[in-house]
Every structure is written in C-alpha cells, then in structure tokens.
Amino acid sequence: MDLTTRLATARTAVLVAEVPGWAATRCAVEREVRTRGWRLAGSPADADVLVVCGRPGPRLAAAVDHVWAQLPGPRARVQVHGPADVPPALDAALADLADAPAQRRDAADRPAEPAPGSLATDLPAPDGDAARDEDADRTPGFDDPGPAPDPDDGTDDGTDPDDGTDMSGMDMPMPGGVPLAGGGDDDQLPDPDRLDLDVLHVPLGPVLPCWPAGLLVHTTLQGDLVVAARAEVLEPAGAPPAGDGVHGTPAGRWDAVAALLALAGDADGAAAAARLRDALLAGADAAAEEARLGRRVRRSRLLHWSLRGVGELDGADAADRLAHWAGAGEQLVPITLEQVAALVTGVDLATARLVVASLDLDTSDRTRVPVPAP
Amino acid sequence: MTVVQVSAGWVPLAAVLLLAGAAAAAGLDGALAARAQGLPAGRGLVTPVAETARLFRQRRRTTVAADSPLRWVGVAGLLTVALLMAAVVPFGRWTVADLAVGVVWFNAMDVLLWAAVWLAGWGPNSLHPLVGGYRFLAQALCYELPLMFALTAPAVAAGSLRLGDVVAAQSGLWFVVWMPVAFAVFCAAVLAFSVWGPFRAPADATGAGGVLAESSGVDRWLLGTGRYALLAAGAAFGTTVFLGGGQGPVLPAELWLLVKTAVLLAALVVLGRRLPVVRPERLAAPAWLVALPLVLVQLLVVTVVVVVRG
Numbered sequence: 172m173d174l175t176t177r178l179a180t181a182r183t184a185v186l187v188a189e190v191p192g193w194a195a196t197r198c199a200v201e202r203e204v205r206t207r208g209w210r211l212a213g214s215p216a217d218a219d220v221l222v223v224c225g226r227p228g229p230r231l232a233a234a235v236d237h238v239w240a241q242l243p244g245p246r247a248r249v250q251v252h253g254p255a256d257v258p259p260a261l262d263a264a265l266a267d268l269a270d271a272p273a274q275r276r277d278a279a280d281r282p283a284e285p286a287p288g289s290l291a292t293d294l295p296a297p298d299g300d301a302a303r304d305e306d307a308d309r310t311p312g313f314d315d316p317g318p319a320p321d322p323d324d325g326t327d328d329g330t331d332p333d334d335g336t337d338m339s340g341m342d343m344p345m346p347g348g349v350p351l352a353g354g355g356d357d358d359q360l361p362d363p364d365r366l367d368l369d370v371l372h373v374p375l376g377p378v379l380p381c382w383p384a385g386l387l388v389h390t391t392l393q394g395d396l397v398v399a400a401r402a403e404v405l406e407p408a409g410a411p412p413a414g415d416g417v418h419g420t421p422a423g424r425w426d427a428v429a430a431l432l433a434l435a436g437d438a439d440g441a442a443a444a445a446r447l448r449d450a451l452l453a454g455a456d457a458a459a460e461e462a463r464l465g466r467r468v469r470r471s472r473l474l475h476w477s478l479r480g481v482g483e484l485d486g487a488d489a490a491d492r493l494a495h496w497a498g499a500g501e502q503l504v505p506i507t508l509e510q511v512a513a514l515v516t517g518v519d520l521a522t523a524r525l526v527v528a529s530l531d532l533d534t535s536d537r538t539r540v541p542v543p544a545p
Numbered sequence: 546m547t548v549v550q551v552s553a554g555w556v557p558l559a560a561v562l563l564l565a566g567a568a569a570a571a572g573l574d575g576a577l578a579a580r581a582q583g584l585p586a587g588r589g590l591v592t593p594v595a596e597t598a599r600l601f602r603q604r605r606r607t608t609v610a611a612d613s614p615l616r617w618v619g620v621a622g623l624l625t626v627a628l629l630m631a632a633v634v635p636f637g638r639w640t641v642a643d644l645a646v647g648v649v650w651f652n653a654m655d656v657l658l659w660a661a662v663w664l665a666g667w668g669p670n671s672l673h674p675l676v677g678g679y680r681f682l683a684q685a686l687c688y689e690l691p692l693m694f695a696l697t698a699p700a701v702a703a704g705s706l707r708l709g710d711v712v713a714a715q716s717g718l719w720f721v722v723w724m725p726v727a728f729a730v731f732c733a734a735v736l737a738f739s740v741w742g743p744f745r746a747p748a749d750a751t752g753a754g755g756v757l758a759e760s761s762g763v764d765r766w767l768l769g770t771g772r773y774a775l776l777a778a779g780a781a782f783g784t785t786v787f788l789g790g791g792q793g794p795v796l797p798a799e800l801w802l803l804v805k806t807a808v809l810l811a812a813l814v815v816l817g818r819r820l821p822v823v824r825p826e827r828l829a830a831p832a833w834l835v836a837l838p839l840v841l842v843q844l845l846v847v848t849v850v851v852v853v854r855g
Contacts, residue, residue, distance in 0.1 A: 178598035181591065205582050208589075213754040214673070216606050216761045219599070243604045243761035278604060285609050373672055381750060395676045434750050436743070436822025439581040446583055473743070474821045520676055521751035521824055 176269045183209045183268065185261075186218035186242070188235045188377075189384035190225030191404060192411020192535035194418060195452065197224045197384070198426065199254035202449040203261055205442075213380060215241035220264045221248045231377055231385055231405040238378045244281070245274040253412060370398070375523070377405045381430040382524075383532040388515065395519045402508040404534045411535055418533040421461070422451040424496045427531035428468065431493055434528050435474060440467065461499065468497035482514050482526035489529035496531075506530055548635045548709030550643040556632070559641050563631045566777030566810060567770055568593045573814050597766060605762040608669045616668020619756075620764045622661025623771025630654045630778040635709050637791045637798035647708035648700045651782055652693055658738050658775075659685050662747060662756060665768060669759035677755025681747035683825035684737055687832035688744070692734035694840045695727040698847045699786040712790035719789040723850070726843040728787045730836055735779030735813060739772050742817020748772075749822050780810035 172180075185204050189197040200222050204211060212218035215238050223235055239248055247267035249260040267273065375388040385406065391399040417423040429444035443464050450457045468474070478490035484506070487495075511530060515523040575592025579585065607613075633640065633647040644650050659682060666678020700706050702724070703714035714720075721728045737744035740756075748755040757768055784790060784805040791798025793805075 175598055175602070178591075178595050179602045180599070181595040182599055184599075205584075208579070208582075208584055213750060214758045216759050217754060217757070217765070219603075241606070243606045245602065245604075285607055287609050371672070379753065392672075395679065432821075436745065436749055436820075438578065439818060440821075442578075442581040442583075471821070473823070477821055477823060477827060519826070520673075521680075521746065521749075524751040 172269050176271070180219075180265055180268050181208060183207075183219045183265065184212035184217050185209055185220045185222055186212040186215060186238065186378070187380070188221060188223045188227070188238065190223070190227045190231060190407045190411070191385040192407055192416075193225030193252075194384065194416060194423070194426070194535070196251055196254055196257070198417060198422070198448060198452055199257045200224060200251065200261075201445060203257045205445070205449075207261070211380060215378075216243060218242050219246060219268060220261070221246070222260065222264070223248070223250045225252065225411060226408045227385075228406040228408045231407070234377050234387075234405065240281075244278050245271075246277070369393070375520075375527075381433050381528055383527065383534045385534050386511075386527070386532060388512065388523075388527070390515070390523070392520070395521075397515050397518060397520065397523050400512040400515050400523075402512045404508070407535075416535065417448075417452070418531075418535070420451070421499070422448045423531075424499070425451065425461075425464075427528075428464075428493065428496050430531075431478075431489070431525070431528045432468070432474075434524055435477060437471070437474060440464075440471075440474075443467075465497040465499065469494050478525065478529070481518075481522055482529050484510070484514060484530070489525055492529050492531075506532065547638070548640050548643055548712075549638055551639045551641060553641070555639070556628075556641055559631055559636070560628055562636075563628055563774050563777055564770070566781070566806065567627075567773035569807065570773045570776050570810055570814050571596070571769075573811055574818065577815065577818055596769070600762055600766040600769075603762040603765075605764055606759060608671050608759055611670045612668045615664045616764075619661050619663070619665030619668055620760065620767050622657065622664065624767055624774050626654050626657050626661060627771060627774035627778040629657075630775070631781055633708055634778075634781045634785050634802075635712060635790060636802060640709070643709060644707070646706045648696050648706045648711070648786070652696055655692065655734075655738050656689070659689075662740065665760075666747070666756040671759050673752045673754065673758040674756050674760075677747040677752050677758070680752070680755065680825050681740065684744055684746060684828060687825065687828045688734045688737040691730045691832060691836045691840050692738075694837070694844050695730040695734065696786070698724045698727040698840075698844050701844065702847050702851055704851070708785055708790075711786050712792065715789040715792060719787065719792075721787040724787065724843060724847060726839050727847075728783070730840045731783055731787065732809075732813060732816075733836070735776065735783060736817055739775040739779060741772060741776055742813070743820040743823045744828075745817075746822050746824050751822075751824075776813055777806070777810055780813060781806045784809055 185200070187197055187200050201211065215221075219242070221235070221239050221242060227235055239246075245268050247264040249264045251257050251260045371392045373390050373392055375390055376382050377385050377387045385404045387403050387405055389401045389403075390397045417426055425444045425448040429441045429448060432438075432444055433441035447457055447460055447464055450460070475490045475494070478493060479488060481489040482492075511527065511532065514526050514530070518526065571593035572590045575589035576586040577589070578592075579587075579589025630651055632642045633644055633650050635643075642650075662681040663678040666674040666676075666681070668674070699711050699714075699720045702720060703711040705711065705714075711720075733744075736742045740748050746752075746755070748757050752758065757765060760768060781802070784802060788805045788809065789801075790805075791802045793801035796804070
C-alpha cells in the first residue's frame, strides 16, 4: 500500500447497518473501528465501508442495497454474522479500498447520473411475513395513485429528495423525474405556524447511525415538523443468534447512553460510554468507570437543559431517562411502536431523533403490535 | 505603529497562513477526539492530512435534480468568506487590505455566510441538507445581532473602524479587560458562524450531517476546511480587536499575533468539544433575552467611558 492510500485509509469511515438481533456484532464492529483509529460515518455520503451486521430480510436488504448505491466510492461492503467475524471482515474491507484497479472498475460500472430510488412499501402488513415480503418487491411507479408512497432511501437520501404526495396532478413539473412536494390531500394538517407548508413523506431509517436496528418510521413532514408518523420494524431473515443480545444488560444501558449522547452532540461522552460498553461486553469489571461516567453525565447541566421536555412518556423526559441509565437504573421500558409514532409526531426532525434514541427500543424483541394505517 | 498595505501578490501567503490555522485546529480536534477514544493523541494529529488524502481520493456525489451552480457557490463560499475575513486582519505591520471600514467588512463577510451555508444546504435538493440550511438561518437570527453589537464596542472605544487604529488603541490596555461580555459574545458568535461546537446543529448527527449529509470528495473537503478556516479567521480577528493584536513585549508583532491567535483558536476548539449541541429553537430565548441585553449594556458602559474620558 503506498503512502497516499495508507493515509487515505487511516481514517476510514464505516457505516454500520445493523439487523435486529445482531447488537453484539454491531458493538464489536464499533470497537474494532475505534481501536483501528477509524471512525463511524454519519451518512452514506460520508462512508467508505458499509458493514452489514446480521442477515437482513428482503425489505431490509433492499434498503441496505439502496444505501450501498449511495456510497461515493472508493467503497467496500462486508457482511458479518458474529463478533468473531469482525476483524477479518474489516481487513478485507481495507484490502478492497486499497485495490485501486478494482475500485476504478467499480466506479466505471456505476451510472454517471444518480437515479431516483424505489419506494418504501407503505402498505401495512402487520401479520405474516409472506405478505410483507411480497409488498417489499412491489415498486409502484411515480404515476401510481396509491396513498403516499415513500422512497425507500435508507437514511438521508439525496436520490429521492422531494417525494411528492399529490400524484394525481400529472401536469405537475417533475425535475429529475421526482415529483415536487405538493399540497397534501387529506394528510395536510393545519400548520401550527399557519404557513400551510407542502407535505413531504420521508422514511427515517432503517440504516441510520444511533438508530434502533431495522426501525423504519414513515413520517409526513411539513417543513421539518413531523405531522404524522407510522413506525414498523424491518425483520431479519431467520432467527438471530442466541446470546447476541446487548439490550437489558449493563452494557446495553451504556450503549443507549452512547447513542443518545452522540445525537445530543457530546462526542467525548459518547466515546467514553461506548468504551465502557465494550469493556463490560468483554467481561471487565468497570464499576469505578461506570460511577465516574454516570456522575459526569448527570452533572452536565447544558445536556439536561437541551434534553428537557423531549419525548415525555409517563411523566419522564429524555433527560430523566438519560440520568436514570447513567445512574445504573433498570433499562427496560415496555413501549409499543404506536407510542413511538405518537411521540415523534408534532416535533421537528432533530427532536424526533433524540426522542427515538431516548426510548432505547429493542427491535429484536419480536412481540407483534398491530400498526394501523396513518 | 502604523499598518502598511502590501500588494495583492501577498494574498497567497495569507491564504497559506489561514489554511495552516485551519489544519492546526483540525489536528487539535483530532488529537482530542483520539484521546477520548482511548488512542494516543498523536494518532489524531494526522487527522487533517488523512482526511484530505481520503476526500481527495473520493468521488464527488451528485443527487437527483441538484441545483449545481448554487451548490457550488455554497460549497466554495465558506473558505472564500474565511479568506476575505482574514484579509483585513493586520499581520503585525502589514495587511493585505487596509480598509477604513475593517470592522464592518468582517461583519459583512459573516452575513455572507447566511447565504453560503443555506445554499450548501439547498443545492443537493435533499431533505437533511435543506433542513440543516434552515437551521443555520434560525441560528444566525440568534447570533447576528449580539455579534454586531459586540463588534461595535471595540470600534467605539478606538473611535475608528480601521483595524490598525483598533490595535493602536489597545497599546495601554487590551479591550478584553474592560469588554469581557463583548469578547464572550464574539467568541460564541465565531463558534456559531463556523457551525462548530455547541452551535453545530446545522451539521450535526441529528440531521445525519445536515448541510454535509450529501457531500463527498472535494465538496466535503471544502466545507470541512471552510469551517475550520472560519474558526481560524474568527480567532485572528478576535485577537486583533480584543486581545491587542500584535501588541506585546520582546517578540515581533507578527509572532505575537500568531501566538495569541493560536491560543484563542485552541481555546475555541477545546471549548467547542466540551459542550453539547444547543438546538436553534432552544438558543433563541437565551440569545435574545440574555446575550443581546448584556452586550447592549456592555456597549453602553464602553460608550460612557469613552465620553467621560473625552
């Protein structure tokens, strides 16, 4: 590897796509990324390597493919199924990145112009994987008069920017083949600021950093305000490995703290929480460090002020839940996807991200909850 | 000490100094990040070089129906504005542009950022960058007026808008000593217009990178370097109007300016890392109800002192 390549891969950015049930594998990836001096990517555009943790079901796999298409390149994609796979997989990814001829071929094979993405299936299929998977393959065209199709863009997808909702007006201008945001029909809600903003349908997830694995929240936005939401979980293909759960353990608590701190903008606190999580997963005794970090988190006034009032549930908000986790409190709060959708409705996108992170959902816990149509 | 305007041929040197400042800030940030990750801080020091190599090797991304010309304006805008800000700062006895309205010039350049950051968010035609652009406007509404009044205080005390005169007026006492509020507000505003530290909401994780979310390759390098260069330019300007510029014993004025700027820049980087993000909607109330009245009182005090002293 020449000097340029070595430098260019010294800070390789890794985007992790976690399948529900493979949390320990994701934690192993994050630890390996940290010890190599690499970093976690914030979006597909920022990433060099896509690491898929676990076996995604068809819909999740389709979303991961979309994300993969958005990595700028040089890019590498690896699949890991357990914590033990991680170091060799990242070595393979590094070798891929350094292989200039292969990267050139990959770049030449890709379309020069970005194409609009396909649509996230919006038809609720609360029961029966078969029906759900069939829906996943259905990709309605843009002239489909169906209700509010969403582009399935994984995260922050530039390829499906303005997903209009009013598909009936066919004379509407469609720059780049993408309909403009338009006035909604029945889903146009009274705007609190009386701006009557156009509505936009945007899926949040399922591949998004600091986000529950496989969670897909179909949001209806006016401006950056979520006016309606519906949550579902995209499933793995087959059962996840036993004993790969992190949730409900002390390590899982610090994993939740790390995600919430990262979103709240405390990068150093998030790094400390992630290191603590990894130490606990490795079986180390970290009581002193837990107490120290817990004190630090609970004492940060600015952090509490910024999380105060976010995602109030049963009289507790995100700041309370963070303090609770940091104080070694029990983690599990039973919550349904309907409650998640209700909590993110009426807040802006940034707050919605904080709300979801503060709930610490366990998406691998497969208790089915019927999800009504929006 | 009078300030001499040098020929435009020296502009590349000013740009090199500015980029060096940006690289130093990025290196310090990388070292602090590495330490937090449990790695030797030295490994983080190469961050600016490694990221530059990575991004220069990376393909640029385009998005569907992107507004390319406006996007380029936004992407190139940050670094350009930083250089234009640095152009009026006297480097010891020399300056690239000895404007009679130097203080106003700096303020005007900072207002250009409203357009630059918003265009960088608008250009990709994508949700998260656009939201990030609007978040920057909301943030700018919070910091802009306090910043303008904070800049007014040194100008009133010096009785001139020319930066050379502002530096000369601090020969006895640095302005920071009797204008601490204006200095604090100025530093916060530098963090805010650099989209850095507690004010990086337009480009933070809750928006998957916000205005940066869709950019890669050299676009991302320009935006990232632009942010660090803005921090460096803000630190150099803050040194000039509050910390006595090149004033100091023994060492030549140029070296004093570099040393003070480096210290202020390091303080901004360290401070920015220690604070969580303040979302613009939470920022509005303290900015308008606390910072703005305080800086106005500061300006009143400065004005009274100037009038009494005659």
